[in-house]
Amino acid sequence: MGERLTVPYEAPQGRRVNAIGAYFSHGPEAGRLEFAAYATLPESRAKKARRSPEEQAAAHGLRPEQVGPIDSERLLQFIWKIAGRPGVYPEDWVRERPLVIWLDNYSVHKSERVKEELPVLERAGITFCYLPSYSPELSKIEPIWHPVKHHDLVRRSYAVLGNLLSAVEETLSEKAARLLAAHRKTDQLLARAA
Numbered sequence: 001m002g003e004r005l006t007v008p009y010e011a012p013q014g015r016r017v018n019a020i021g022a023y024f025s026h027g028p029e030a031g032r033l034e035f036a037a038y039a040t041l042p043e044s045r046a047k048k049a050r051r052s053p054e055e056q057a058a059a060h061g062l063r064p065e066q067v068g069p070i071d072s073e074r075l076l077q078f079i080w081k082i083a084g085r086p087g088v089y090p091e092d093w094v095r096e097r098p099l100v101i102w103l104d105n106y107s108v109h110k111s112e113r114v115k116e117e118l119p120v121l122e123r124a125g126i127t128f129c130y131l132p133s134y135s136p137e138l139s140k141i142e143p144i145w146h147p148v149k150h151h152d153l154v155r156r157s158y159a160v161l162g163n164l165l166s167a168v169e170e171t172l173s174e175k176a177a178r179l180l181a182a183h184r185k186t187d188q189l190l191a192r193a194a
Contacts (some may be wrong), residue, residue, distance in 0.1 A: 014041070014043055015040065015060070015161045016039070017037055017038070017161075017164055017168045019037065019038075020074070021033060021034065022034045022069050022082045023144055023179070024034055024100070025087075030183055031180045032180060032181025033144065033172070033176035034081070034082050036078050036081075038061055038068055038069070038070060038163070038165075039060065039067055040067070040069060040163070041056055042118050060160060061163060063148050066162075066165060072108055073113065076113070076117055079101065082099075083099055083124065092123075093124055095126065098125045098129070100127045100158070101126065103131070104131050109128075144175065152175060153168065153171045
């Protein structure tokens with residue numbers, strides 16, 4: 001009473017964090033959630049760049065490789081990572097087991113660069129399937145993203161963009177651990193019932 005309460009708020013001003021993820025729903029890696037998150041810096045209104053990209057990233061508490069949109073190259077890097085392709089690999093590298101990846105119709109998922117890579121992905125045992133438009137309810141990962149975004153990430157306002165990126169990565173890591181633990185517990189229960 002008689003005291004004004006304040007809630008701290010940091011306006012995003014064009015800053016955001018985007019994440020890409022893969023949830024393994026079947027096979028030996030079932031229950032595993034892999035992700036990568038990147039920060040987008042606010043657009044500069046200056047006619048000439050006053051700071052280098054490295055300086056801009058550092059001003060927001062980030063490394064340069066943590067900055068930028070999820071484009072076709074980042075998508076493909078992520079796909080090769082979850083497919084298990086090693087850093088040094090033979091030209092004819094193929095997965096031990098086929099990998100089917102379901103994607104929504106985000107423009108990057110259907111870009112020319114991704115289309116160019118499709119034959120190489122298919123030879124490696126990786127197949128893309130696309131969900132029908134406007135049908136997020138068919139996606140296995142949407143029920144994971146929704147609570148992370150709306151419930152698990154309690155604090156969403158940070159003065160430094162790098163801290164927001166760290167909070168998103170920490171929240172997703174915790175979610176990944178919970179999903180894997182739940183899947184293992186289900187497997188144990190099923191094994192006991194059999």
